[in-house]
Amino acid sequence: MKNSRKDFFLSHSxxxxxxxxxxxxxxxxxxxxxxxxxxxxxxxxxxxxxCRVCSQELxxxxxxxxxxxxxxxxQMSIATKLPFSDEVSRVVLGAKDDNNHQLESVxxxxxxxxxxxxxxxxxxxxxPSSARARRARGRDFLFDICRELARxxxxxxxxxxxxxxxxxxQKRLNATDRARNMDGAFRVREDLLSRFHKSLxxxxxxxxxxxxxxxxxxxxxxxxxxxxxxxxxxxxSAAYSLNWRMYRPAH
Numbered sequence: 001m002k003n004s005r006k007d008f009f010l011s012h013s014x015x016x017x018x019x020x021x022x023x024x025x026x027x028x029x030x031x032x033x034x035x036x037x038x039x040x041x042x043x044x045x046x047x048x049x050x051c052r053v054c055s056q057e058l059x060x061x062x063x064x065x066x067x068x069x070x071x072x073x074x075q076m077s078i079a080t081k082l083p084f085s086d087e088v089s090r091v092v093l094g095a096k097d098d099n100n101h102q103l104e105s106v107x108x109x110x111x112x113x114x115x116x117x118x119x120x121x122x123x124x125x126x127x128p129s130s131a132r133a134r135r136a137r138g139r140d141f142l143f144d145i146c147r148e149l150a151r152x153x154x155x156x157x158x159x160x161x162x163x164x165x166x167x168x169x170q171k172r173l174n175a176t177d178r179a180r181n182m183d184g185a186f187r188v189r190e191d192l193l194s195r196f197h198k199s200l201x202x203x204x205x206x207x208x209x210x211x212x213x214x215x216x217x218x219x220x221x222x223x224x225x226x227x228x229x230x231x232x233x234x235x236x237s238a239a240y241s242l243n244w245r246m247y248r249p250a251h
Contacts, residue, residue: 041094066116067079067080067081075222076222076232097136097137105148108152120153122203123157124146124158125205126146126157127142128159141210142210158200158205167181175216178213179214179216188228200231206236207225210237213240
């Protein structure tokens with residue numbers, strides 16, 4: 001009897017902790033919106049986080065059309081869309097860290113346009129978030145983004161990659177350090193490899209990330225998948241660094 005009561009208490013305590021955490025995150029977000037006036041992150045139009053004009057400019061301006069780049073000596077093709085800028089940086093951070101659904105929809109639409117450069121009937125493999133990032137955001141951001149994208153593309157989403165160790169935040173590192181930081185950082189989850197064996201045998205996969213900077217993360221994902229016999233034909237990202245010139249990353 002004591003053990004059953006203890007198990008009941010522990011399970012409900014865990015639920016209460018998670019519910020309280022999510023409530024506090026929501027409360028803090030609302031409180032910040034009161035302290036900091038809401039305005040368009042591009043043109044500063046009041047009372048809206050991204051106005052319709054700026055949203056259309058980001059998503060449909062000719063200069064922001066999706067492009068195809070390549071890495072790994074041409075073995076891996078990557079489709080991407082938005083040239084990275086202060087405005088795009090605010091879109092990415094607002095979607096990831098503030099859980100803003102309007103900004104998240106911009107990233108999903110950008111990924112959808114990048115996805116259109118590949119054939120239909122693929123599997124989407126999100127770059128895994130660290131445990132620390134999942135705790136801070138209350139979710140696995142890229143996995144959720146992939147599921148939103150798959151509603152339009154009718155692809156299947158499989159969180160096949162996981163981290164083997166802690167990695168430093170990539171944004172603080174140069175190209176050489178990024179490659180070293182990601183070297184051997186991913187592995188393929190054996191449980192999902194077995195569970196989705198039929199789908200993986202029939203279909204090819206795309207790696208999904210939010211921002212392409214040097215390609216180190218995509219290359220490490222490709223290495224892990226290729227080593228497990230998964231047929232990865234490339235990747236997609238919502239945005240890309242301006243370091244990418246002539247379809248090659250800057251070193």
